[in-house]
Amino acid sequence: MSILVIAEYNAEMDLTSLRKSVKAAQLIGSNIDILLAGNDTSAFATAASHISGIHQVVVVEDSILSQPLAENHTLVIAKFSADYEHFIFAATSWGKNVAPRVAGTLNVAQFSDVIDIESADVFVRPIYAGNVIAKVKACCAKKVLTIRGTAFSEAELGDSAAEIKKVSLSDTNYSFDAGLSHFISEELSKSERPSITAASIIISGGRGMQNGANFSILERVADKLGAAIGASRAAVDAGFVSNDMQIGQTGKVVAPNLYIAVGISGAIQHLAGMKDSKIIVAINKDEEAPIFQIADYGLVGDLFDIMPELEAAL
Amino acid sequence: MKILVPVKRVVDYNVKVRVKTDQSDVDLNNVKMALNPFCEIAVEEAVRLKEAGIATEVIVVSIGSILVQEQIRTALALGADRGIHINTEQKLDSIHVARLLSKIIEAEQPTLTILGKQSIDADNNQTAQMLAAITHYSQGTFASKVTIEADKVLVIREIDAGLQTIALTLPAIISADLRLNEPRYASLPNIMKAKRKSIEMLEASSLDVDLAPTFELLSVSAPVQRKGGVKLSSVAELVDKLKNEAKVI
Numbered sequence: 236m237s238i239l240v241i242a243e244y245n246a247e248m249d250l251t252s253l254r255k256s257v258k259a260a261q262l263i264g265s266n267i268d269i270l271l272a273g274n275d276t277s278a279f280a281t282a283a284s285h286i287s288g289i290h291q292v293v294v295v296e297d298s299i300l301s302q303p304l305a306e307n308h309t310l311v312i313a314k315f316s317a318d319y320e321h322f323i324f325a326a327t328s329w330g331k332n333v334a335p336r337v338a339g340t341l342n343v344a345q346f347s348d349v350i351d352i353e354s355a356d357v358f359v360r361p362i363y364a365g366n367v368i369a370k371v372k373a374c375c376a377k378k379v380l381t382i383r384g385t386a387f388s389e390a391e392l393g394d395s396a397a398e399i400k401k402v403s404l405s406d407t408n409y410s411f412d413a414g415l416s417h418f419i420s421e422e423l424s425k426s427e428r429p430s431i432t433a434a435s436i437i438i439s440g441g442r443g444m445q446n447g448a449n450f451s452i453l454e455r456v457a458d459k460l461g462a463a464i465g466a467s468r469a470a471v472d473a474g475f476v477s478n479d480m481q482i483g484q485t486g487k488v489v490a491p492n493l494y495i496a497v498g499i500s501g502a503i504q505h506l507a508g509m510k511d512s513k514i515i516v517a518i519n520k521d522e523e524a525p526i527f528q529i530a531d532y533g534l535v536g537d538l539f540d541i542m543p544e545l546e547a548a549l
Numbered sequence: 550m551k552i553l554v555p556v557k558r559v560v561d562y563n564v565k566v567r568v569k570t571d572q573s574d575v576d577l578n579n580v581k582m583a584l585n586p587f588c589e590i591a592v593e594e595a596v597r598l599k600e601a602g603i604a605t606e607v608i609v610v611s612i613g614s615i616l617v618q619e620q621i622r623t624a625l626a627l628g629a630d631r632g633i634h635i636n637t638e639q640k641l642d643s644i645h646v647a648r649l650l651s652k653i654i655e656a657e658q659p660t661l662t663i664l665g666k667q668s669i670d671a672d673n674n675q676t677a678q679m680l681a682a683i684t685h686y687s688q689g690t691f692a693s694k695v696t697i698e699a700d701k702v703l704v705i706r707e708i709d710a711g712l713q714t715i716a717l718t719l720p721a722i723i724s725a726d727l728r729l730n731e732p733r734y735a736s737l738p739n740i741m742k743a744k745r746k747s748i749e750m751l752e753a754s755s756l757d758v759d760l761a762p763t764f765e766l767l768s769v770s771a772p773v774q775r776k777g778g779v780k781l782s783s784v785a786e787l788v789d790k791l792k793n794e795a796k797v798i
């Protein structure tokens with residue numbers, strides 16, 4: 236029984252989500268391969284080969300694969316599918332885009348946002364915005380999973396390296412261009428701060444911030460704490476900040492050591508993305524706000540008084 | 550161009566669902582049901598494309614018991630032209646839904662199929678991608694902007710690090726993210742008009758699709774509840790707690 240962990244190439248050489256996927260795979264079995272598809276990926280492949288507990292890194296290079304398109308990457312994964320029973324993706328926006336297409340191609344079910352693995356076919360996952368935890372036993376012969384990063388630690392990095400197996404398909408007529416979609420551009424948010432999925436401290440602003448300019452009040456506190464900035468959907472919808480900062484059921488899921496919710500009421504859809512944080516602080520002028528029901532520490536008051544005071548106190 | 554919009558009946562987003570005492574499933578007795586919010590956005594987008602003169606017909610399809618006709622009517626009141634109800638009492642997984650929908654695509658040949666990116670009950674975020682795989686169509690998931698250009702559709706997608714623009718060959722499958730549009734409220738005259746629009750009913754069992762269960766639900770449980778903590782009286786006290794009690798700064 237072999238497990239294929241699908242890597243998502245990135246030029247920053249960030250192995251975090253890949254190492255978490257390997258950690259999850261280790262709960263299933265020990266015959267684990269990593270599949271890396273892209274173009275000019277050798278440095279990433281070398282780094283990935285040092286993840287402990289893997290058998291080999293299978294590398295497929297083709298210029299078309301430098302684009303993160305689901306249609307084309309699915310062709311690669313499908314090409315190798317006969318040898319594997321499990322296919323593990325990180326539940327990133329790329330993984331969520333590709334994994335179900337792979338499952339559809341294999342004509343099997345997919346299990347999303349898995350937070351625990353009890354055996355090769357028993358998986359635990361949140362449903363209803365995390366208000367219910369379901370334990371399911373998969374029936375399909377092939378199992379496609381996306382795993383939630385906050386629920387798994389990273390597999391170790393070791394000194395010894397697994398074999399890197401470059402698969403050359405240039406001599407065959409196999410094409411990885413499905414001819415269905417074209418990549419045009421990406422507009423990536425630039426920030427000097429840690430990303431919200433990696434940060435150990437997050438300060439999030441909600442509708443109570445009133446406008447985008449007021450987020451500078453949070454930024455000044457974040458500067459002192461080395462924190463990332465997040466937001467509620469209301470703050471993103473109102474155009475205060477960009478969409479990639481949204482935390483919640485339909486945004487990012489985070490679990491930092493410290494989460495400070497400022498001017499956020501605590502709707503279940505927001506809690507779904509942050510309630511596994513170690514310590515939660517709520518700052519809200521409404522003492523009845525639901526966020527206080529899950530906060531370890533609450534301050535009732537006007538954020539425009541409290542945040543500058545906090546900045547000064549740090 | 551014809552647009553197909555598959556929609557789902559789900560628990561209303563304001564409801565906090567509970568687990569049955571025997572942990573066999575969630576308790577959906579007497580719970581308010583609604584059109585899945587993401588599906589509503591998908592319907593709105595299709596109706597806007599019709600209003601812009603780009604689409605000629607908007608067809609909504611929903612799968613489930615006779616009760617899903619309520620959500621089909623809601624979509625018709627928002628401006629869709631006609632409905633298809635695939636009747637089944639069976640519990641379905643995303644792959645079953647995708648298989649059934651592929652049969653409707655085969656029959657209706659829509660140029661564009663727009664779905665919600667996820668349903669707020671199972672939170673799967675799978676059906677659009679699976680449907681694209683089965684039909685061998687292009688996919689534009691988590692769309693926050695959709696623009697038709699001749700034989701292509703440009704989709705701006707919400708990705709972890711920002712926004713991504715891709716061009717899809719038509720026919721295409723699109724999944725709607727929250728910021729694609731803000732759905733309208735159905736007006737009373739449109740609600741009345743929707744009552745006269747046609748809903749065709751098909752039996753799921755007649756569509757020649759494998760509906761065998763893909764998983765067994767072993768148990769459901771409530772997540773570990775966080776206990777509310779303390780309300781503090783000053784910023785100084787907060788800083789002290791974070792430093793000396795929680796030790797997180």
Ligand SMILES: Cc1cc2nc3c(=O)[nH]c(=O)nc-3n(C[C@H](O)[C@H](O)[C@H](O)COP(=O)(O)OP(=O)(O)OC[C@H]3O[C@@H](n4cnc5c(N)ncnc54)[C@H](O)[C@@H]3O)c2cc1C
Nearest residue numbers: 441442443467468469483484485486498500504505520538
């Ligand atoms: C399908 C669906 C998916 C969703 N997904 C998400 C998601 O992923 N993430 C998400 O966050 N939401 C999501 N939502 C939206 C969610 O239901 C709430 O509407 C949203 O989280 C509210 O954001 P908020 O707390 O910032 O705003 P509000 O609920 O308006 O709360 C603002 C808070 O700020 C406080 N406040 C105002 N002024 C001040 C001040 N001067 N000082 C201190 N406090 C102040 C108020 O007391 C209030 O509690 C989703 C909704 C739906 C239907």
